[in-house]
Amino acid sequence: MSLLDFNSAPTQRDDFELIPDGTKVPVQITVRPGHAGDGGWLKRSKAGDCLMIDAEFVIVDGQYAKRKFWSQLTVDGQTEGQKKAVEISVARLRGILESAFGIRPDDESEKAMEKRRISSYGDIDGLRFWAVLGIEKGKDGYKDKNTIKAVLTPDRSDWQQLDQVKAAGGNHAVLAAQQAAKVSGARPAWA
Numbered sequence: 001m002s003l004l005d006f007n008s009a010p011t012q013r014d015d016f017e018l019i020p021d022g023t024k025v026p027v028q029i030t031v032r033p034g035h036a037g038d039g040g041w042l043k044r045s046k047a048g049d050c051l052m053i054d055a056e057f058v059i060v061d062g063q064y065a066k067r068k069f070w071s072q073l074t075v076d077g078q079t080e081g082q083k084k085a086v087e088i089s090v091a092r093l094r095g096i097l098e099s100a101f102g103i104r105p106d107d108e109s110e111k112a113m114e115k116r117r118i119s120s121y122g123d124i125d126g127l128r129f130w131a132v133l134g135i136e137k138g139k140d141g142y143k144d145k146n147t148i149k150a151v152l153t154p155d156r157s158d159w160q161q162l163d164q165v166k167a168a169g170g171n172h173a174v175l176a177a178q179q180a181a182k183v184s185g186a187r188p189a190w191a
Contacts, residue, residue, distance in 0.1 A: 019064050019146050023133045026162050027148075029096065030056040031125040041121040042075065050077035053089070053121055057148070060128060060162075069133075069146040075121070095151030099129035100164065104155045128162040 019025070032054040034043025042051040053073040059065055073092060074085035094116060098105055101115045118124065134149030152159045 016143075018135055018144060019059075019067065019133050021133065021135050021149070023064070024152065024158060025059045025064055025131055025133060026061050026128060027057045027131050028060050028126060028128045028165075029124055030058070031121060032056055037076070038121050041125075043072070045077075049079070050074055050082045050085075053093075053124075057131070071147055092148065092151060093124065095153055096124060096127060096129050098153040099151050099159065100127040100162070102154050102161050105153050106155065126165070128164055130159055130162065 031041055032043075033040050034052070034054050036042045036044045037051045041053070043054040044051060051074070053075060055071050055073055057069050057071065059067045073089035074082055075089055075093075077083055077086055095105075097103065097116050097118070103112045103115055130152035131148045132150040132152060133146050136145050136147040138144045
């Protein structure tokens with residue numbers, strides 16, 4: 001057995017500096033299936049009393065390209081705090097759809113309303129949109145982290161249309177379907 005010698009390898013870089021508050025970046029959302037709720041797209045809280053979208057955001061262009069950050073968007077809950085989180089998350093999801101599809105928030109046309117309707121939380125997987133980043137203070141021993149402060153929509157002068165690179169629901173659609181089949185006990189169509 002030979003040894004692998006890492007003595008001449010470079011030392012680790014510290015690439016974990018936060019992106020400054022207020023920075024505007026184009027991001028792509030990935031929904032990480034949590035095997036609960038809507039076709040397996042959602043994740044249950046540790047207590048099991050609410051459902052969330054487990055979202056990963058990747059900056060797709062510019063100075064911070066390829067940097068990632070994560071967030072949980074609460075979409076169902078029972079307590080007053082969870083209900084407030086649902087209200088905030090639903091507004092954020094609307095903003096994501098409006099930014100991705102070029103819909104002004106005041107556009108109430110049938111076409112705009114149709115773009116704001118999704119058949120599954122998987123439909124937002126892979127969407128690209130503009131975000132203004134913020135910094136969330138760390139708690140319970142965790143460090144500060146980047147978060148989305150706001151989503152830029154077409155009514156803002158600094159918004160630009162982003163190319164959507166794949167059909168929404170693409171990355172994890174098969175995984176989510178497989179997990180939903182496991183949960184329900186049904187045999188997957190491919191088996």
